[in-house]
Amino acid sequence: MKKIVLTISQLRNKNVLVIRFIYDNEIKEHLKKLKNVVWSKTLRSFYTELSLENLRIVFNHLKKSNWTVEYLELQPFIDKSKIEAKRNSHLINQLPxxxxxxxxxxxxxxxxxxxxxxxxxxxxxxxxxxxxxxxxxxxxxxxxxxxxxxxxxxxxxxxxxxxxxxxxxxxxxxxxxxxxxxxxxIHIERPRKEKKLPIILSGTEIKALFNTVTNLKHKALLSLLYSAGLRIGEAINLEINDIDSQRMLIHIKQAKGKKDRYTLLSPAFVKILRAYYIAYKPEKYLFEGQKGGKYSNTSAQKVLKNALFRSGITKKATLHSLRHSFATHLLEKGTDIRYIQELLGHSSPKTTMIYTHVTAPSLKKIKNPFDDLF
The missing domain is CATH 1.10.150.130 (Tyrosine recombinase, N-terminal domain)
Known part of the structure; x- marks a missing residue:
């Protein structure tokens, strides 16, 4: 029995349907009969564009009495595609x-x-x-x-x-x-927003996270997000001249709500930043892509995802969790919430007050009645 496995892989930043099997000339020649299936030296396998239609064509083409075709890894894609197709059945294909x-x-x-x-x-x-x-x-x-x-x-x-x-x-x-x-x-009420508390990384977890990052550019970016409490959009929009090392401030221009503000420039971060600047020599933006221009949000997310994996942190943290952690740690150290509001660029103190629900000292002050039973 010949076994063929259908999987998903990436080629040139696109998902593709990959056809893997132990080398067999019969399977190889049979696959060559399909117009859209080609060989990739990079993947070292045959592949085609990922779609439900291509999956159906490949699967039917490979159905033979002495061949088995496995596609377990594709099941999430199939389920998602079916839901998407059902949802889009409510829509016309092309707008006039x-x-x-x-x-x-x-x-x-x-x-x-x-x-x-x-x-x-x-x-x-x-x-x-x-x-x-x-x-x-x-x-x-x-x-x-x-x-x-x-x-x-x-x-x-x-x-x-x-x-x-x-x-x-x-x-x-x-x-x-x-x-x-x-x-x-037209009376359509807005749904109530879910009131979820932010995911906070402890000081120990933040340190472990940074210790796993060896790439200087990646370390500088994550360090900036935490040390200045920035949104990722604010960080990748920063220009070199926005860093004021004389006053030890960072100038955030036209952030959320089209507001300018200043936030902290950490002395410890300045050391990392200087080493990064010498090594990478950005021209305009503080963080730039390989081909120039702003660094991408997607790349930054991958940096954090890899760092979380290597450091063994299982919390579902995001880049915004670094901003949440900055605010919470400031509050735990006794910083006035009004200053934190200014540093974060919140219009209302009510937005900043969410961090009072997640600070460790405030929770530790509460005596649990269960402890009085023993």
């Missing part, structure tokens, strides 16, 4: 040109409102999906019934996140405003 043009005008209108690039792209995306849905249903765009139906079919049934639902409501509300319709007449 007149609506594409309308969305471009809507996009310009949003930029004129001085919304951020990410917000504009999100609003345009959700509006595009909403229009595709309403066109498939062949109904009026600006009615409460179609908004409610879309919310149910495209958000509730596939169990989209609360944040996505809020983005949808905000995006459609702006589209209605752009077209001169009153969204308020």
């Amino acid at each position: 040109e007149i609506y594409e043009f309308e969305l471009q005008k809507f996009k310009k209108w949003l930029f004129q409102k001085r919304l951020s690039k990410n917000t504009v792209n999100t609003y345009v995306d959700v509006t595009s999906i909403y229009i595709k849905y309403s066109l498939l249903k062949n109904t009026e765009l600006f009615s409460s019934k179609i908004v409610e139906a879309f919310s149910y079919d495209y958000i509730f049934v596939p169990n989209k996140s609360v944040s996505y639902q809020n983005q949808f409501i905000s995006g459609i509300k702006k589209f209605f405003e752009y077209k001169g319709y009153s969204y308020e007449e």
